[in-house]
Every structure is written in structure tokens, then in C-alpha cells.
Amino acid sequence: MLNADDDLYALDLTDASFVRACGGPCTEGCVTLARIGADAWALGDSKRPDAEPLRFTSEELSAAGIDPTRFGLPL
Template sequence: MIDGKKLYALDISSARFAKACGGNTHPDGESCVTLARIGDDAWALGDSKHPDRTPLRFTTAELDAAGINPAAFGLT
């Protein structure tokens, strides 16, 4: 498994984020998150309402543990 330092060292400048919405409704509209594969075992998770914020980084195992399925974003 890739460690946190290596996750945050990955360049995400050309990452292609996909958006999934649902769950709790935000006062400004639907709650949505963005997800991009940034490596073999690395993902970047962002907030569509705050695209200026740095996305968080996770391994595939961490996404699984959080119940986040990349397939829901159309990603594999």
C-alpha cells in the first residue's frame, strides 16, 4: 500500500475528475464529490462546491473502507 507522503507527492495537475452526487442536500444545492485515479492504488477526492480546495488523497483500500466505490463515478 502506498503511504500518505507518496500519495501527496503525486502530481494531480492533469487528473480527470468525475463527479457523483447524492446524500445530504447542501444549502447551495446537491452534495457532490469528485474523484480521480491518480495512480495504480491512488485516488484524489474533492468537493464540487469548493473546487479551489486541495483534494484529499486515498488508497483503494481506504476508499473501500469508507464505502466509496469508484464505479459510482464511472471509474475503474
């Protein structure tokens, strides 16, 4: 688990494998998610692939109501 001294934005995304979850047709853009560490996630926007993804701990992701299993990712 990450502690208060860890910086999520210092984690490297080079090998991150983002997957999409769409609430409907993926014509308007979708949320993308990648595990970037044991307790770290990156959340992106398929409409803006060049934008820096937001980073979350597992606890923060859960508090936001985002379920990685909806993306086909293990917890």
C-alpha cells in the same frame, strides 16, 4: 500497490480527471473523484474546487465505503 514510504500528496494532480457522483440533484455540491495512480485516488468537493483534494489508497477508499464504479471509474 503503494507502500508506507509513498506519499499520496506528492502525486501530481495536473492531469487528473475528476468526475462527480451525486446522491441527488447536484445543486448543493457533489463529491468528485479521480484516479491519480495505480493504487491512489483524489477525492474533492465540487462546492470547493480550489480546496486541495484528500488522497486515498484503494484500500482506504474501500474502507470508507466509496465505490469508484459509482463515478463511472474502473477499479
